[in-house]
Amino acid sequence: MPEWVNVVIRSTSLIVVIFIIAKLFGKRHLSQLSVFEYLIGLVISVIAATVSIGLITPFWHGIIGLGIWFIIPFLLVLLAIKSKPVRDLVRGKGTVFIKDGKVMEDNLKKEKYSSDDLLQQLRNKNVFQVADVEFAVLEADGDISVLPKKEKQPLTPKDLGITVAPIKEPQTVVMDGEILYEPLATGGFSVKWLETEFEKLGVSVENVYLAQVDSFGQLTVDLFDDKLQVPAPQEKPLLLATTKKMQADMEIFALSTQNKQAKQMYTKNSQKLQKAIDRLTPFLSD
Structure with a gap:
């Protein structure tokens, strides 16, 4: 068998092995890996590369070495999930840089951080x-978490005493011109409803790059053709406007009316509708 065929077979096999290893290690981003995990990844990459081009022979010796470098760290990761001491050993611990507004200079030196590094972060x-900082900590993955002082934190609707509508995750119902039936059913909508909404907008499913439905039943659409404009959802403004018209x-x-009973009835219902409008406005206003 020609040597290049051996390289193709070894490389293809190792791609499958590395893919399985990556899946088993989870979905954490590269920046979220600890130094230990990052080094393990580098060593596995080097072993895989040397095995694929035949520098390690026989082939199974390379696979055994690759398995050892995977199994031991994988077991440590499993232990780290259940044991904090192991977790601190493998992934490290956070280091406080600022506490009660005071910079912890000794901790900066311990982590080889300069003042410029801290200011940049x-x-x-x-x-x-x-x-402006109340508390800041260097996380195990190298990122810094910062808690600004209370007076420096951005205002929230709760701070202003404003009631806002609860929001659930939007459901992506069309992607690349194809209807996604599971998210559509999860949102409580049917294909017929979706087709009706597209008819209102004057578009077809094939022309839709992405379509999402929010928790209020509003459909937002992005088309393949960026030159075409799709009207913004009007369900909530229309409902609010209709309620105001009724009031x-x-x-x-x-x-x-000159009838006293009718006048009282209309006035009473008008007041009820006004109270309903006052309550609904935060939910129906974008």
Whole structure:
């Protein structure tokens, strides 16, 4: 058998093996790996490369070495899930850099961090003054988590006493011109409903690159042709406008009738609708 055929077979086999190893190690991003895990990945890559071009012979010796470098770290990862001491040993622990607004210089030296390094990491978190930080910690993956002081934190609707609508994850119902039936059913919608919505917009499924439905039943569409404009969803504004019109009609009926009982009824219902509008406005306003 020609040598190049052996290289193709070995390389193809190792691609499958490395793919399985990567799946078993989970979905963590490269930046989230500890130094130990990163080095393990480098060693496995080197072994795989040398085996694929035949520098390690026979082939099974390379596979055995690859298996050892995978099994032992994999077992350590499993132990780290259940044991904090092992987890601290394998993945490391966070190091506090700023506490109660005070920079911990000894911890900076311990992690080989300079003042410039700290300031750069804070700027990456949109913090430009150390005095604005209440707490900052260097995580095991090398990222810095920052808690600004209370007066420097951005305002939230809760701080302003504003009620906002609860939001669930949107369901992607069309991707690359193909209907995704499972997310469509998860959202409680049917294919017929989707086709009707597309008819309203004047588009066909084949022209849709991406379509999503939010928790309010609003459909947003992105087309393959970027020059075409699709109207924004109008379900919520339309419902709010219709409710306001009903309330205004009740007021008009109350003013136009001479019947006292009818006037009281229209006025009472108008007030009820106004209360409903006040409650619904935060949910129906984008």
